Amino acid sequence: MHHAHKEIEIVACHTLSIIVDNEAGVLAKVIGLFSGRGYNIENLTVAPVDIEGTESRITVVTKGTPHVIEQIKAQLDRLVPVHRVGDLTENGPHVERELALVKVHCENAQQQAALRIAEAFRAKIVDSSFDSYIFEVTGKSDKITAFVQLMQDAGLVEVVRTGVAALTRGSKAL
Amino acid sequence: MSNKEFSGAEIIINSLVDLDVEVIFGYPGGAVLPIYDALFKQDKIRHILVRHEQAAVHAAEGYARSTGKVGVVLVTSGPGATNAVTGLTDAMLDSIPIICIAGQVPAHLIGSDAFQEADTVGITRHCTKHNYLVRNVDTLSKTIHEAFYVATNGRPGPVVIDVPKDVQIYTSKDIHSGVVKHRSYRPEAKGDIDQIKQAVTLLAGAKKPIFYTGGGVINSGPAAAQLLREMVQLIGAPITSTLMGLGAYPASDKQFLGMLGMHGTYEANNAMHDCDVMVCVGARFDDRVTGRLDAFSPNSKKIHIDIDRSSINKTVRVDVPIVGDVAHVLEDMLKVWKATILEQGSHSYDDWWAQIEQWRSRDCLKYKSMDDVIMPQYALERLQELTKDKDVYFTTEVGQHQMWAAQYLKLEKPNRWMTSGGLGTMGYGFPAAIGVQIAHKDALVIDVAGEASIQMNIQELSTAAQYDLPVKIFILNNEYMGMVRQWQELNHGARYSESYSESLPDFVALAKAYGAHGIVVDKPADIDGAIKEMIETDGLVVVDCRVAKFANCFPMVPSGAAHNDMIMPDDDEEIKEFEGGSALV
Ligand SMILES: Cc1ncc(C[n+]2csc(CCOP(=O)(O)OP(=O)(O)O)c2C)c(N)n1
Ligand SMILES: [Mg+2]
Numbered sequence: 001m002h003h004a005h006k007e008i009e010i011v012a013c014h015t016l017s018i019i020v021d022n023e024a025g026v027l028a029k030v031i032g033l034f035s036g037r038g039y040n041i042e043n044l045t046v047a048p049v050d051i052e053g054t055e056s057r058i059t060v061v062t063k064g065t066p067h068v069i070e071q072i073k074a075q076l077d078r079l080v081p082v083h084r085v086g087d088l089t090e091n092g093p094h095v096e097r098e099l100a101l102v103k104v105h106c107e108n109a110q111q112q113a114a115l116r117i118a119e120a121f122r123a124k125i126v127d128s129s130f131d132s133y134i135f136e137v138t139g140k141s142d143k144i145t146a147f148v149q150l151m152q153d154a155g156l157v158e159v160v161r162t163g164v165a166a167l168t169r170g171s172k173a174l
Numbered sequence: 175m176s177n178k179e180f181s182g183a184e185i186i187i188n189s190l191v192d193l194d195v196e197v198i199f200g201y202p203g204g205a206v207l208p209i210y211d212a213l214f215k216q217d218k219i220r221h222i223l224v225r226h227e228q229a230a231v232h233a234a235e236g237y238a239r240s241t242g243k244v245g246v247v248l249v250t251s252g253p254g255a256t257n258a259v260t261g262l263t264d265a266m267l268d269s270i271p272i273i274c275i276a277g278q279v280p281a282h283l284i285g286s287d288a289f290q291e292a293d294t295v296g297i298t299r300h301c302t303k304h305n306y307l308v309r310n311v312d313t314l315s316k317t318i319h320e321a322f323y324v325a326t327n328g329r330p331g332p333v334v335i336d337v338p339k340d341v342q343i344y345t346s347k348d349i350h351s352g353v354v355k356h357r358s359y360r361p362e363a364k365g366d367i368d369q370i371k372q373a374v375t376l377l378a379g380a381k382k383p384i385f386y387t388g389g390g391v392i393n394s395g396p397a398a399a400q401l402l403r404e405m406v407q408l409i410g411a412p413i414t415s416t417l418m419g420l421g422a423y424p425a426s427d428k429q430f431l432g433m434l435g436m437h438g439t440y441e442a443n444n445a446m447h448d449c450d451v452m453v454c455v456g457a458r459f460d461d462r463v464t465g466r467l468d469a470f471s472p473n474s475k476k477i478h479i480d481i482d483r484s485s486i487n488k489t490v491r492v493d494v495p496i497v498g499d500v501a502h503v504l505e506d507m508l509k510v511w512k513a514t515i516l517e518q519g520s521h522s523y524d525d526w527w528a529q530i531e532q533w534r535s536r537d538c539l540k541y542k543s544m545d546d547v548i549m550p551q552y553a554l555e556r557l558q559e560l561t562k563d564k565d566v567y568f569t570t571e572v573g574q575h576q577m578w579a580a581q582y583l584k585l586e587k588p589n590r591w592m593t594s595g596g597l598g599t600m601g602y603g604f605p606a607a608i609g610v611q612i613a614h615k616d617a618l619v620i621d622v623a624g625e626a627s628i629q630m631n632i633q634e635l636s637t638a639a640q641y642d643l644p645v646k647i648f649i650l651n652n653e654y655m656g657m658v659r660q661w662q663e664l665n666h667g668a669r670y671s672e673s674y675s676e677s678l679p680d681f682v683a684l685a686k687a688y689g690a691h692g693i694v695v696d697k698p699a700d701i702d703g704a705i706k707e708m709i710e711t712d713g714l715v716v717v718d719c720r721v722a723k724f725a726n727c728f729p730m731v732p733s734g735a736a737h738n739d740m741i742m743p744d745d746d747e748e749i750k751e752f753e754g755g756s757a758l759v
Contacts, residue, residue, distance in 0.1 A: 021357065024307065025295055032300050067487065074484035080304040080324055083358040 009065035013042060014089040015096060015166045016073065017174050018058040021081040022048045029079055030058055039064065039072050043098075043141065045163035055083070059164050061141075086174040088166050096166040099138045102148060103157040105131055114154040121147045132157070179345040182311045182337065183208035186275060189318040191218045192351050195246050197237065197612055198222070199230040203250025205277030205290060208342035222612060222641060225633040227254050229605035231261020231332075232631070235270045236609030239592045240567055242395055244325055245609065247274040252290030255336075256297065260599060263301040265332040267596025268418065269393055271325040272332035273318075274302075280340040281309055294336045303331030311344040319354035328361025329482040330393055361481060365498030370506045371514075373453070373477045373494045378515045380451035382526045383411040386434065386463075389418030389595065390456015390480060392588045394500035399423070399588040401504035402455065408511065410523055412530055414442035416457050418595040421585035431530065432539075435463040436731050437577040440538035441530055443729070443737040446471050448529070454478045456500045459490040460596070469736035479503045538729045539581055541743055548698050550575065550650045550721040554582035554622070557648060560705045566618045567610045569593065571603040571627030574656035574727045579622040601630025604647060608634060611643040618646070618709060625651040625718075626675050635688040638714045646708050647716045649681060652723050660726050665756045681718035690714035733758035 020026045027046055034041050043061035048054075062072060069087070076085045088094040102123070106114050118125070118135050121143065127134035137147050141164060148159050168174070180188065186209055190198070199222045202210045213221055224230040227249045234245025245265075249258050255276040265272045279288040295307045304324045306317050314337070321333040377383055385406055391398045399422045406413045406429055413423050414434040423430055432439035434446055443465075446452065452474045457463065464470040467489060476492040478485075479500055486495040496503050541551045568583055569592040570576040576593055585591045592610060594602035607621040621628075628649055638645050658673040682692030691711045695704035701719070708715045728743040734755030 025299060025305075028296070029299055036300055071484065071488060074486070074488075078329070078482055078484050080356065080359045 009067060011063055011065055012069075012089070013061055013063050014069050014087055015094070015164060016060045016062060016076070017086040017088055017166065018060065018076055019083040019174065020056050020058060021083070022054050022056040023081060026056070026081045027058070029081065030060075030076065033075055033079065034060075034062070034072075037075065039068065043164045045165055059166055061164055084174055086168075088168055091168050094166050094168045096140055096164050097138055098141050098144050098162055098164050099136065100144045100148065100159055100161045101126070102135045102137060102151055102159050104133050104135070104151055104155045105157045106133070106155040107131070110154045114151065117147070117150045117154060123147065177347065179347055180349065181208065181212070181345050182314050182342040183212035185311070185314045185346065185349065186318065186337070186342070187212045187216055187219060188349070189315050190246060193244075193319065193322050195219060195244070198246040198248050199224055199233040199237070199609065200248030201227050201230060201250065201254060203254050203277065203290070205251035205279060205339050206248060206254075206275075206342070208339065209248060209275070209277070209337075221248075222608075222637065224605065224608075224637050226631065227257035228261050228601065229608070229631050229634045229637070231258050231265065231272060231274065232599075232602050232605035233609035233612070234272050235261065235265050235268070235602075236569060236592050236606030237613050238270050238272060238609075239392070239606075240589050240610040241613045242589060244271045244273055244322060247272060249274065249276050250290070251277045251279055251294070252292045255292055255294040259297060259301060260597075262298055262332045262334065264594055264597040264599045264602060266301050266303065268594065269330050269389060270332065271330035273321055273325055274332060274334045276334060276336045277342070278307070278336045278338040281338040282340070284338065294334065298334045301332075302334050303329075305334040305336065307336045307338075308341055309338065311341050311346040312348040314341065314346065315348055315350045316354055319350045319352070320356050323353060323355050324359060328359070362497060363481075363499040363502050365479065365496040365503035365506060367506060369494055369496045370503065371510055373496060374507055374510045374515060376475055376477060376494060377409070377451055377453060378511075379521070380411075381521050381523070382448060382450040383409070383453065383523070384445050384449040384451075385411055385413040385453045385455060386416075386446060386457055387413060387419045387422055387455040388416040388457025390500050391419055391422040392456075394456060394481075396588060398456075398499075398501035398504060401501055401508060405504055405508055405511070408508070412445055412527070414438070414446065416460070416463055416595070417580055417593060419457060420580060421588045421591045424586045425584035426586060431534075433580050435460075436465070437581065437727055437729065438731070439581070440536050440729055440740060440742065441533040443731060443740060444533045445530055447737040449474045452476045454480075454492070455504070456480065458485040459488065461489070464490060464737075465731040465739075466734055466736045471737070536742070538742060541725075543698070544722070545698065548696065548701055548719060548721045550578050550652065550725055551582055552698060553650060553701055553719050553721060554578050556701050557620070557622075557705055558583050560702065560709065561618060561620070564618045564709070565614075565616070566590065566620065567592070567607075567614060569603040569606040569610060569619070569621045571621070571623045571630075572598045572600045572657075573624040573627055574652070574660060574725070575622055575624045575627075575650040577657075577727045578650070583622075600624075600627040604628060604631050604645070605634050607645045607647075608638055608643055611638075611645050612641070619644075620646045620648055623647055623649045624656060625649050625653065625678055625681075626655045629679075632684070635685070635690060635714070635716075639688050639690060642713070644711075644713050644715075648708065649716065649718050650721050651678070651681070651718050652721050652725065653678065654723060656725075657727070659724075663726070664732065681716050685714070685716035688714070690716055692716045692718065694718040694720070696720035
């Protein structure tokens, strides 16, 4: 096989922020670009972010060599409804948070363990019944993953995660 | 806002008039009847009724490419829209500005699997530059104007506007006029001046420079082609072109090396391989052009001018990227060159040209002529010779004939060569020729066709007949899907699986059936007579030119091979397969 570029490039995760027109089909267009061109989506969030509701912010965590990441950004940038594309990973320090709701069903013995883990992770109890809890936990994705893993033995029932929200540190906007 | 209320259908027509649209190519159906009614009641826009919606888009492409204007298409919902998809994809890959207005089922029925409902915006999302579903008649006028802005600014492309039938009937006072920009889409036309200066310095230091130019030069407009000529002649460097860019630089000029790439000339490909500075202008390092990537022009510094940032560093890494419109960037480059380099003087390219002349002397386009069989190359040489003083436009279908046309026709001016480059769509050429002829009533418009391709949109003979369009279809009939057969010969042990054109129609009789003139020719001695008869016949002509059945198109850079590893027409040796070649396209 012949490869375009012989130098070995390191595959890394990048968190991209994409500001788009908040109109029908934009998300499909962005996701379709990833699937159509064979790029990865590790994580995805989207919601309108301005008061008028005309702009949405899509945060995508993607994986690739520097060359692929450059291509992804350029390809996103040429889509008509895309206003701006920012690479938070490249732009320096940034804050990344994800929220998860984690439901556990606990027998007596597990209850203490569940509560202890929750405390350690600063998870909030947002629902409880006779034999169950729903915990709300926020943090970096790996923290959430760790939390969910620990809860496995404490009667984990189901999990929902929001995906990553991220902003660069400091006073500047994207 | 105007005081008067207009129906959505009237708004569509009025907006198109406002945007200087003179012709639309279309086909009616239930979901566009209000628009057809509005068309009926006016006389500013001419409607050309095609016989298949794919042909409507190709005709609009031909119109757009030969005029520099936007091509406009009107189709009905469901099958009308899905039939247009191939044409839209073709326009997407070749960056042709097209507006396609599609009818849709009434808004309240969307999503109910209504009769002739298709998710047109969903289906066309990735084969258009942008698309719209207009749910509110108050936004219709603005959307149409904005769609034109999007289709023509930056890298051009097709835009679909899906209009539910009820929106065509509702009325509104909300009327726009002139240019309506998109809210956020603002492609940059000017290139970065520092990058341009860097490019000029690099170019001035070159000993073996080459210009490699593409469809972007044509898309940028006549000024770009003019500036390119000035620049190339001022510098004295050789120039080669992609399939899409032919005509931007005059083929007869001695600095022009012919087309490059898979079926490019020996001199163009070798010069690309050996150059020390490459200036890529409005081309995109397509796989048909580069051949094997890791052996592509290994020792050159590369300058890349492109309006689309995503084309830069996509497959080939470049040293000086310049994002901008070709005409703007060339203008600035010329200014910088004149201001800084002209006095200092750049290198002499005598050695480089000596090398190129040596490659040229290989005469890579020569072929064995025969007395009793017409060689396709000969037919095209004669076609070139007998049309060269005419106001001529060429379109092509897809296959060997297309590549031979690119090699043997000498295109001197931009916008006179319409071929499906990126998508390689058989069936493109004839409807495209119809679009060209609509725009250039008195010009000689010739579709160089293959006997297989022409059958993909042969029904358009009826369209050409209806509008008295004197298009000339010049079929190089080798009784094979020649390009497929050639690959089967090269890569699949000459097992000609399903590539024989069985049960061909009698093209002369077929022409007659549509009221056109048919000519058949099968002797080299008769070819001039046939071509003259074709040119002199005042109307639609089909020429069935029977050519050698097993001729191959050379030179050829086989898939997986490098530029300097070409199969030449006089190579007798067994053709070797290149590593991984048979898995490539
Ligand atoms: C719509 C479409 N289907 C299939 C192909 C694949 N294809 C490329 S060239 C070719 C054969 C064309 O035959 P013909 O028109 O006779 O031209 P020739 O190569 O013989 O000159 C085919 C089938 C294509 N390019 N487009
Ligand atoms: Mg053929």
